[in-house]
Amino acid sequence: MKKYISMLSFVLIMGIVSSVILMGADMITRDRIAKNAEYAWKTAILTHHNVDYTDANFDEVFLETFEERTAEDTNGKTRYLYVHNQTGAVSYQFSGGGLWDTIAGVITLESDFQTIVQITVTKQGETPGLGGIIAEKPYLDKYAGKKFDESLGLVAVKSEPTTDYEVDAITGATGTSNAFVDLLSVEYHIMLGLFGDVNPLSDDFDGYDGATTTKASMLNILNETVAAYKLAFAEEV
Numbered sequence: 001m002k003k004y005i006s007m008l009s010f011v012l013i014m015g016i017v018s019s020v021i022l023m024g025a026d027m028i029t030r031d032r033i034a035k036n037a038e039y040a041w042k043t044a045i046l047t048h049h050n051v052d053y054t055d056a057n058f059d060e061v062f063l064e065t066f067e068e069r070t071a072e073d074t075n076g077k078t079r080y081l082y083v084h085n086q087t088g089a090v091s092y093q094f095s096g097g098g099l100w101d102t103i104a105g106v107i108t109l110e111s112d113f114q115t116i117v118q119i120t121v122t123k124q125g126e127t128p129g130l131g132g133i134i135a136e137k138p139y140l141d142k143y144a145g146k147k148f149d150e151s152l153g154l155v156a157v158k159s160e161p162t163t164d165y166e167v168d169a170i171t172g173a174t175g176t177s178n179a180f181v182d183l184l185s186v187e188y189h190i191m192l193g194l195f196g197d198v199n200p201l202s203d204d205f206d207g208y209d210g211a212t213t214t215k216a217s218m219l220n221i222l223n224e225t226v227a228a229y230k231l232a233f234a235e236e237v
Contacts, residue, residue: 153185
């Protein structure tokens with residue numbers, strides 16, 4: 001009996017020790033993962049703006065280069081916009097549903113809050129060799145110089161793009177292409193509505209080649225874009 005009690009005690013002690021070790025490892029790993037994620041998006045933004053940095057000083061350089069602006073969206077989520085202190089170009093993080101998994105990254109726009117400078121995808125789980133191409137630089141470089149349309153945002157097309165807001169759809173991955181541009185468009189309209197002083201967006205503002213847009217119309221545009229995004233995603237699935 002004593003033998004079994006000793007064995008049971010040993011198992012319990014080992015279980016407790018193992019649990020403590022695993023919890024400690026989880027805390028250490030979680031912190032490391034968070035730091036790696038922060039490094040990824042901050043250095044991507046610095047690269048978009050052609051700012052030199054090192055692994056040791058990237059955070060310091062980031063803080064010196066950008067003004068951080070915050071606003072709360074309709075869901076209570078805090079949104080962050082990073083404005084270059086000298087050029088006025090802006091960057092922000094985006095995240096949302098792809099065809100198979102979450103797509104996240106950062107996008108930089110010129111000071112007009114419309115023209116794309118560069119996009120970097122930091123997380124995605126699309127099909128390798130097909131939808132996964134959305135994270136590859138040669139594909140994302142095609143977005144440089146494209147402009148978000150006031151109502152449509154960006155549109156993925158299978159044929160040669162003929163407008164500033166049209167981008168190439170990935171061959172064999174139309175679903176991922178549509179999900180990606182819809183995600184970018186929804187996030188763009190949210191950010192445009194929140195950070196109007198950058199565009200600038202007041203009660204009325206003149207933008208998009210002289211067209212007058214109101215905050216009310218921006219909300220309508222956002223609602224229509226969200227509805228279209230949900231419909232397109234449902235059709236693809």
